[in-house]
Amino acid sequence: MQALLAHPNVVAAVVALSALLLAAAVWGHRRLRTAHVRQQIDWKTVQSFNGEYYRPLERILGEDDQRFLERLPGYQPEIGGEFRKQRREIASRYLDRLEREFRQLHLLARTLVRDLEHDRPELAVALVRSGAEFRWNLWKVRLRLTLAALPLPVSALRPVSPRGLVEAAVWTQAQIRVLHAQAAASA
Amino acid sequence: MPPEDFWNWANLSRLLEGCYVAVSLALAARLLRNGMSRRYGVLTAFLAFSALTLIGFYFLPRRTNLYAQVYFALVPLNWGFYFALAYEAYRRALEDHPGIATAGRWVVSGGLVLAVLATSVTLLVDLSAGTQRFPVLFAVHVAERAVATTITLLLAVLTGFLLYFPVLLRRNSLLLVTGLTLYFLGKALLLLLRNLLGPATVEVLSTVNQGLNLVIVSLWFLRIAPEIPGPGGRRPTVPNEQAEEMLRRLGRLNEVLTRGPGR
Incomplete structure (x- = not known):
């Protein structure tokens, strides 16, 4: 001792x-x-997911509207600042919802792969990859939004597209459909 | 009443060893009697082996060459059991899920490589302690710490995989995974302390280790019970009515999506 x-x-x-x-x-x-x-799945969220809903996100995160606003007569930097602030808030709400829906879709897809009667390693790996890519892309978009709120020359940063995020969710939804059709056929 | 000088570390360790032997043998016998040893063969063999080893050591004169020879001869056998136990935990955890069997194998294989690499790095801490009084014993303890740490990390990777998919474990499999994680985690940390502080700490640390082992084996003894045959942790993923409705909606959505983006 x-x-x-x-x-x-x-x-x-x-x-x-x-x-x-x-x-x-x-x-x-x-x-x-x-x-x-x-693993209780929120079916309402899974059923209501629609990739089209997120189409405006690309425009919200893009620079085109801001540039258009700057060209208008009477434009003042304060107006631009308020416009960007509102855009960031809207984008943030879109991203929150997309994240929530993706989480449910991905959980359901993982659960369906887990319950498959046949070994599908390539699908399991693809799911892991899509989940990781979604989180990475979401982090990049969120970081860009956070940096945009700071008084930094963020226009020098490369703009990020939310397309990968929505595509990952749509892909997961498609996998759910295929997996569930297989499960229903074998039942 | 035991005499006042009875309560020292050596006697406490012996007492805990005795309890561990009794509970381990009782659990091994129960696993054999109710046929669970077919599913938990390595666990049954390990419980019997570790209990019989302790009984054997009780009769061997301590601090003799014979004691050391038997001890060193049993070390590789112990390590073999450790890896076999981890493999049994992995097999039992994924037995009801053929859909992710290969993915699980890949994750565990990759996890093993990562665990070995991570453990190798942590060994620098042990080796920083410098030379000790019994260098051969020190080397064996460092190696044993490496084995215990590797298996702890491997079980952590397995747990992460099970949580990710999320796998519903049978109760006994869950107890096995958790019990083994605690067993190897405790062993790794106590050996780390022993390697850092030298052989003078052996008495106390080995008593703590015996206590931990006793707690884990007692937990298994109390909680492991015969299982209902059939697919264990699986639940129907999708309730039928909801599934049909969901399928219809997804179909409609996919039709829209394949027609191209709407403006």
């Missing part, structure tokens, strides 16, 4: 690490135990 007490810093560090990892293990256990609750 003396040997342990002689190195209180090392012992404290390992105990803290143990507590952290133990908490992570308990969290993992609880999540696995309640997976059936968390």
